[in-house]
Amino acid sequence: VIAYGLSSHAVKFKKTFRLIYFLPTLTSSAALTLIFMFIFNVAGPLNNFFMSIGFYNKPINFLQNPAYSLKVIMVMNIWSTVPTYMTIYLASLVDLPESFYEAAEMDGATSWDKLRYITVPYLRPITTYVLLTVMIGTFQMFDQAFIFSNGSG
Structure with a gap:
């Protein structure tokens, strides 16, 4: 969907958005894990933000609570891999x-017909x-989960 939106001619600043959106792919998985550990730490910026707006009173331990840590790892991996696949789809759409479409x-x-019968196939x-x-x-995600859990898995 993102690649299809960026392939249209109506989007302004396409090249800038592509560059910014692709940046997470350029970081290593270990560095990305450390960044997310900082953001989701008990004293991290996310907990501080939510506590400052009154969303909750006590900080959440995103890193050690299995109910949250799996979701954080999933968000981290989605955020870091979607740009790669968006770029692959975008290259294919440019080649179409x-x-x-003229025919x-x-x-x-x-x-809708063009999307359904031309683009998707x-x-x-x-x-x-x-x-x-x-x-x-x-x-191949073991290293991120291992670093994220401080070696406890």
């Missing part, structure tokens, strides 16, 4: 021939690749 417009296709091989690499990546 404009003549397909569909001549046949009276709506925007064109992206099927890319989607297969992304799903396979995401599955492989989930098996």
Whole structure:
């Protein structure tokens, strides 16, 4: 969805947004884990922010409570990997021939029809690749969870 939105011509500052959005991918997983440990620490900025606005009175231990730590690890991995896959989809969308859309417009296709019958089928091989690499990546997450839990797993 993000790649499709960035591939349209109506978005201003596309290149800047692509650069900012891709930055988390450039950091190492260990550095990213340490950054998230700082943010979600008991005395970290997230707890301080929520306590200052009165969302809760006592800080939450996001790092040691299994109910929160798994969710924090999931957010961290989604935030760091989505830009990579967005870039892959964006490269594929840029490669999609404009003549397909022009022919569909001549046949009276709506925007929804073009998305459903041209864009999505064109992206099927890319989607297969992304799903396979995401599955492989989930098996390679041990180091982040190990660092996040201070070696306790």
